[in-house]
Amino acid sequence: QVQLVESGGGLVQAGGSLRLSCAASGRTFSNYAMGWFRQAPGKEREFVATISRSGDSTDYANAVKGRFTISRDNAKNTVYLQMNSLKPEDTAVYYCAGPRISENYYLRSSYVYWGQGTQVTVSS
Numbered sequence: 001q002v003q004l005v006e007s008g009g010g011l012v013q014a015g016g017s018l019r020l021s022c023a024a025s026g027r028t029f030s031n032y033a034m035g036w037f038r039q040a041p042g043k044e045r046e047f048v049a050t051i052s053r054s055g056d057s058t059d060y061a062n063a064v065k066g067r068f069t070i071s072r073d074n075a076k077n078t079v080y081l082q083m084n085s086l087k088p089e090d091t092a093v094y095y096c097a098g099p100r101i102s103e104n105y106y107l108r109s110s111y112v113y114w115g116q117g118t119q120v121t122v123s124s
Helices: none
Strands: 003-007 010-013 018-025 034-039 046-051 058-060 068-073 078-083 092-100 111-114 118-123
Touching: 003 092, 003 111, 018 034, 018 092, 018 118, 034 078, 046 068, 046 078, 058 068, 078 092
Parallel strands: 010 118
Antiparallel strands: 003 018, 018 078, 034 046, 034 092, 046 058, 068 078, 092 111, 092 118
């Protein structure tokens, strides 16, 4: 069993920044790749970013590439998502997920556990 708890969401103006955190417990965190997804109202949950277990490999959705950065601190069992140059279309509930059990990192089914989500709202 793994527990994932997200934090750091909120309301920000377009062009602003937020940093999301995901605290993990219950397993050896450093053994697993992790990911972030998001779900906007009326839309499917979509892939945002993923990071390897060591942190030396990352992948991003095209919509966030160059603006978002995923990182991790294995000593703190925490994954981060730094979001810069935020746009109104980034408004969504953001979910942390892991461990990743497949190389198809963009699929929801590749992740075993999910957090409860944190709301990010970007005003124009």
